[in-house]
Amino acid sequence: MSGRVRLAALLAGWLAVSASPIAAWLESSMLLHLLVQLPLLAWAGWLGGAxxxxAWVEWLNRYNRRGVTGVVLVSGVALFWMLPSALDASLDSGLFAAAKAFSITLLIGTALFITSRVWHPLLKGLFLLEAWAMLARLGYVYAISPDRLCTNYLFGEQQLLGEALLWLAGAWAVLWTTRIMIGPDRPRLKTTDGTGD
Amino acid sequence: MRTLFSSVAVAAACFAAIWAQTDGLEAFTSESKRRLSISRQPRPVVAVEFQTQRSETLGWDAFRGRYVIADFIYTRCGSVCHALGIEFSQIQKQAADLIADGQLHLLSVSFDAANDTPVQLGGYLARFGGDPGSWTAARVLDARGERRLFEQFGIVVLPDGAGGYAHNAALHLISPDGELMQVVDYGESDELIAWLRRGAG
Incomplete structure (x- = not known):
C-alpha cells in the first residue's frame, strides 16, 4: 500500500472510531469506551506517527531529548482523561468529545511513537512500569469505589470495568515477568538515538 | 535546554488543564463539580408545574418563604429511594420545630411521571409516614419542563436493565426565595438541618 492509501485508510478508521454510529456504540458501554475506543484512538495515532x-520526527525530537518531553506530555494528557468528570464531559459535550479524540490520538498515540524513537531505556522502563501500576490502581479504585464515578454509566458496569482492569494488569505482570525470566536476553542499557550518555 | 523548557511548558499546560477541569483540584467527578458550582453560585429554580399527591397543581411559588429540601424518586423503587424516604421521615421528626414554624418544607419529585399517579405518590408518602402538610410528593406532567428541571438539578436517570432506574440520590436545598443553593449526599441531612438552624433560626 502506498503511503497515501495507508493514510486514507487510517483516517477512515479513525473517523469510524471517534465520530460515527460505531463510536456511539463503543461509548454506550464503559468497558468498550475505556478498553476499546481509547486504545484504538491511541493506536491510530501511533500508526499515523509511523x-x-x-525529518519531522527528527525535528520534533530536538525538543524531546531522550524522550523526556514526550513522556511528560503523554502522562499529563492521560492524567487529564482519567478524571471522571472529563470522561463524562466527553459524552455530554461535542467540544470535549473532539478534544478527547484529537488529544488521545495525537498527544498520546503519535507523541508516544515519536518519543519511542529516542527514549532512554530507563525512561521507557519507568513509563511502562508506571502505566502498568496506573492500570492496577484505576482498576482497584473502580472495583471498590462505593460511589458512581461517571454519571453516564451504571455502577455495576464501573465495578465490572474495575475487575477487567485488574485482570489486565495481572496478565500484563505475568507476561512481563515471564519475558524477563525466560525471554530473549534483550535489554540494552544504552540510548537508542546513538548519542550515548 | 530545549528539552527542559519544553517539558516544563508541557507539564505546566497539563497541570493548568487539570486544575481548570477539577475546579482547583476540588472536584473530580461531574457530580462534585455540579455541587461545587451550585454552592458557589446559587441559581433560581426552573419554573415548572407540579402535580401533587392530592392532584393539586402548583409551582415553586407555593413554597415561597420556606426552605425546601427536595429529592428525586420513583415510587416503585426499592433501593435508594427507600433510603431517601426514610431520611425524609427522619427530617420530619428532627426538624419538626422548623417545619411547624413554617420555615421548612419537604418535596419528593418523581422522575417516573408515567407511572407515578397522585395515588402512587400518596402511597409513597403513607409508606414513610409522611405528613402531607409538610411533605409533598409530586410529578411534573410537562415533559419539557421536567427535562429542564432535571438538567438544572443534575438528575441523570438511567434504566438499570431490571425494569427500574439508576439515579443520583441527593438532597437539594432551595432557599425561601426560590434559589437552588446546596446539594448534599443523602445521609447528610443532619448537617443540612444544623446549617438551617444556624442560618435560618
Whole structure:
C-alpha cells in the first residue's frame, strides 16, 4: 500500500472510531469506551506517527531529548482523561468529545511513537512500569469505589470495568515477568538515538 | 535546554488543564463539580408545574418563604429511594420545630411521571409516614419542563436493565426565595438541618 492509501485508510478508521454510529456504540458501554475506543484512538495515532516524514520526527525530537518531553506530555494528557468528570464531559459535550479524540490520538498515540524513537531505556522502563501500576490502581479504585464515578454509566458496569482492569494488569505482570525470566536476553542499557550518555 | 523548557511548558499546560477541569483540584467527578458550582453560585429554580399527591397543581411559588429540601424518586423503587424516604421521615421528626414554624418544607419529585399517579405518590408518602402538610410528593406532567428541571438539578436517570432506574440520590436545598443553593449526599441531612438552624433560626 502506498503511503497515501495507508493514510486514507487510517483516517477512515479513525473517523469510524471517534465520530460515527460505531463510536456511539463503543461509548454506550464503559468497558468498550475505556478498553476499546481509547486504545484504538491511541493506536491510530501511533500508526499515523509511523507515516510522518522522518525529518519531522527528527525535528520534533530536538525538543524531546531522550524522550523526556514526550513522556511528560503523554502522562499529563492521560492524567487529564482519567478524571471522571472529563470522561463524562466527553459524552455530554461535542467540544470535549473532539478534544478527547484529537488529544488521545495525537498527544498520546503519535507523541508516544515519536518519543519511542529516542527514549532512554530507563525512561521507557519507568513509563511502562508506571502505566502498568496506573492500570492496577484505576482498576482497584473502580472495583471498590462505593460511589458512581461517571454519571453516564451504571455502577455495576464501573465495578465490572474495575475487575477487567485488574485482570489486565495481572496478565500484563505475568507476561512481563515471564519475558524477563525466560525471554530473549534483550535489554540494552544504552540510548537508542546513538548519542550515548 | 530545549528539552527542559519544553517539558516544563508541557507539564505546566497539563497541570493548568487539570486544575481548570477539577475546579482547583476540588472536584473530580461531574457530580462534585455540579455541587461545587451550585454552592458557589446559587441559581433560581426552573419554573415548572407540579402535580401533587392530592392532584393539586402548583409551582415553586407555593413554597415561597420556606426552605425546601427536595429529592428525586420513583415510587416503585426499592433501593435508594427507600433510603431517601426514610431520611425524609427522619427530617420530619428532627426538624419538626422548623417545619411547624413554617420555615421548612419537604418535596419528593418523581422522575417516573408515567407511572407515578397522585395515588402512587400518596402511597409513597403513607409508606414513610409522611405528613402531607409538610411533605409533598409530586410529578411534573410537562415533559419539557421536567427535562429542564432535571438538567438544572443534575438528575441523570438511567434504566438499570431490571425494569427500574439508576439515579443520583441527593438532597437539594432551595432557599425561601426560590434559589437552588446546596446539594448534599443523602445521609447528610443532619448537617443540612444544623446549617438551617444556624442560618435560618
Amino acid at each position: 507515516l510522518l516524514p522522518p
